[in-house]
Structures are given as structure tokens and as C-alpha cells.
Amino acid sequence: xxxxxxxxxxxxxxxxxxxxxxxxxxxxxxxxxxxxxxxxxxxxxxxxxxxxxxxxxxxxxxxxxxxxxxxxxxxxxxxxxxxxxxxxxxxxxxxxxxxxxxxxxxxxxxxxxxxxxxxxxxxxxxxxxxxxxxxxxxxxxxxxxxxxxxxxxxxxx
Amino acid sequence: xxxxxxxxxxxxxxxxxxxxxxxxxxxxxxxxxxxxxxxxxxxxxxxxxxxxxxxxxxxxxxxxxxxxxxxxxxxxxxxxxxxxxxxxxxxxxxxxxxxxxxxxxxxxxxxxxxxxxxxxxxxxxxxxxxxxxxxxxxxxxxxxxxxxxxxxxxxxx
Numbered sequence: 610x611x612x613x614x615x616x617x618x619x620x621x622x623x624x625x626x627x628x629x630x631x632x633x634x635x636x637x638x639x640x641x642x643x644x645x646x647x648x649x650x651x652x653x654x655x656x657x658x659x660x661x662x663x664x665x666x667x668x669x670x671x672x673x674x675x676x677x678x679x680x681x682x683x684x685x686x687x688x689x690x691x692x693x694x695x696x697x698x699x700x701x702x703x704x705x706x707x708x709x710x711x712x713x714x715x716x717x718x719x720x721x722x723x724x725x726x727x728x729x730x731x732x733x734x735x736x737x738x739x740x741x742x743x744x745x746x747x748x749x750x751x752x753x754x755x756x757x758x759x760x761x762x763x764x765x766x
Numbered sequence: 767x768x769x770x771x772x773x774x775x776x777x778x779x780x781x782x783x784x785x786x787x788x789x790x791x792x793x794x795x796x797x798x799x800x801x802x803x804x805x806x807x808x809x810x811x812x813x814x815x816x817x818x819x820x821x822x823x824x825x826x827x828x829x830x831x832x833x834x835x836x837x838x839x840x841x842x843x844x845x846x847x848x849x850x851x852x853x854x855x856x857x858x859x860x861x862x863x864x865x866x867x868x869x870x871x872x873x874x875x876x877x878x879x880x881x882x883x884x885x886x887x888x889x890x891x892x893x894x895x896x897x898x899x900x901x902x903x904x905x906x907x908x909x910x911x912x913x914x915x916x917x918x919x920x921x922x923x
Contacts, residue, residue, distance in 0.1 A: 671862030705828030707906040749864040
């Protein structure tokens with residue numbers, strides 16, 4: 610489960626992660642079974658994927674429509690969490706973790722904007738994911754609609 | 767800490783959140799001391815805010831530059847987590863939680879894209895946040911750069 614580190618990469622001993630906890634609310638179904646098969650980033654014209662929402666959260670889909678754009682947050686559960694500096698596979702430069710969108714990060718939360726092409730009960734058909742099949746779902750939100758501050762996606766609370 | 771619910775809103779009894787846990791890696795400093803003072807959404811021309819990164823994570827800022835655009839993930843620690851259906855303050859329509867960007871969600875993770883205007887050690891000066899002063903930081907990533915698939919922000923892993 611823990612990947613080896615590459616030359617120049619810097620790992621630290623990190624404290625227990627116990628400041629807040631998450632519950633998985635669904636699962637992402639994609640064509641990619643292994644990390645190394647995943648595309649470099651999601652493609653809005655890429656293959657159809659599915660977002661399966663667990664009970665009782667399907668009721669929280671009320672008001673979502675297809676077509677639309679949705680921001681998806683998910684948990685990169687195969688990632689180590691202790692690297693400060695990383696060397697991307699594609700080059701020999703080193704970057705701080707926060708200068709990369711690598712899945713290896715202190716809190717391995719992925720974020721993608723997907724095109725919703727259909728909604729069937731608790732399952733959303735989407736394009737634009739880039740993660741491993743079975744990745745746990747954390748959240749769904751309407752993608753930002755710049756300028757539309759009165760849009761219901763951006764309510765005052 | 768728990769907000770009252772509004773007419774028509776639907777809460778559920780949710781299981782313990784223990785599927786994965788987070789560590790806070792910094793703190794967001796904004797001009798807003800109370801939820802009700804926060805703007806409806808971040809404004810790239812809004813007031814200057816600060817992102818304070820805790821040790822040892824400042825080394826993970828290596829390679830970040832100003833000006834640039836950064837995606838910020840943070841923990842909305844004042845939010846209840848059990849609403850399926852919500853009624854935004856600004857109207858009398860009901861929406862599923864996933865059809866809103868409300869801070870009330872099963873995993874209350876906020877996501878904003880900010881303009882980085884300066885970096886001084888472990889502190890980033892930014893514009894575009896919309897959350898309460900002191901909000902815990904979870905992650906920083908380069909904002910997506912559509913089309914630039916060879917950009918180091920989007921490495922293959």
C-alpha cells in the first residue's frame with residue numbers, strides 16, 4: 610500500500626490524523642483498476658463513469674439535473690500522506706506537495722469537476738473522473754457558477 | 767454549535783464518522799468572525815486574507831509562486847452534518863444538500879480557488895476566501911490548468 614519514495618523526495622514523521630473524521634457517502638466506478646492505469650487528469654470527453662451514492666444520502670441529490678457540472682470530492686485511499694517534496698514520474702524536478710496535484714498529500718482529498726450526463730436513482734452517470742475504480746466518495750457540490758451570485762448553488766446561509 | 771433546522775428541512779441520524787481521518791495543516795485568517803458575516807462566495811477582488819501553514823508542511827510550499835491561482839480545501843468545523851434537504855436563507859425553495867454549496871454537508875469540506883498575491887515563509891497572502899476566521903486548512907493544490915496536461919501541476923504518477 611505504501612509506495613516507495615523517489616530520489617530527492619522528502620518524507621516526514623507525521624502525527625496521528627485525528628483532528629476530524631470523514632464518512633464515505635458513496636463510491637466512484639471508473640474503468641481504471643490500478644493507479645498506474647488512471648489518466649493524468651479527468652477529461653470531460655473521457656469514458657463514462659458512475660457515482661454511486663449510499664443510503665440515506667440519495668435524497669440529498671434532490672434538485673440536481675443532467676446535463677450539469679458537478680464538483681466531486683473523493684478520498685484517495687491508496688496514497689501515502691507523509692511527503693513534503695515530490696518528484697513527478699514525468700521529470701526530474703522536485704516540487705513541494707502543494708505545488709502538485711499528485712494524490713500523495715497530507716489529506717489525500719481529490720477534487721474533480723465532472724459533466725453529469727444522467728441521473729438514475731442513486732447513480733449519476735458522469736464524464737471527467739480520473740481515479741481508481743472503487744474510490745470512496747466524500748462530497749458532491751454544484752460547480753462554481755462565476756457571476757451568478759444569486760444562483761441557488763451559491764446561497765447565503 | 768448545532769444550528770436549528772428550517773421548515774421543510776430533513777435531517778437523518780447518521781452513523782459515526784470513522785471511515786478516514788484528517789489532520790489540520792494550517793489555518794485560514796479572514797476578516798469574518800461569525801458565519802453570518804461571511805460573503806456568499808469568495809471574490810477574487812475581495813479583502814486580503816492569509817493562509818498560515820503549520821510545521822512541518824511549510825516545506826511543501828516549495829515551487830509555489832505569486833501571482834498564481836491555488837485551490838484551497840478547508841474544514842467547515844461549525845457545520846452540522848446531518849441534513850439531506852435544506853432551505854437556503856435567501857428563498858423558500860428546498861434543495862438536496864448536493865444541489866447546494868451550503869457549508870452544511872455530510873463531510874463539511876469547503877473548496878475555494880484563490881489568487882495568491884504573496885508568499886512569506888509559511889504564510890500565503892490571498893484573495894477569494896469566504897469562510898470564518900480560524901477555519902482549519904486541509905489542503906492546497908494548484909488550480910486546474912485546462913489543456914496544460916504537461917504542466918507540473920498535473921503530473922502523471
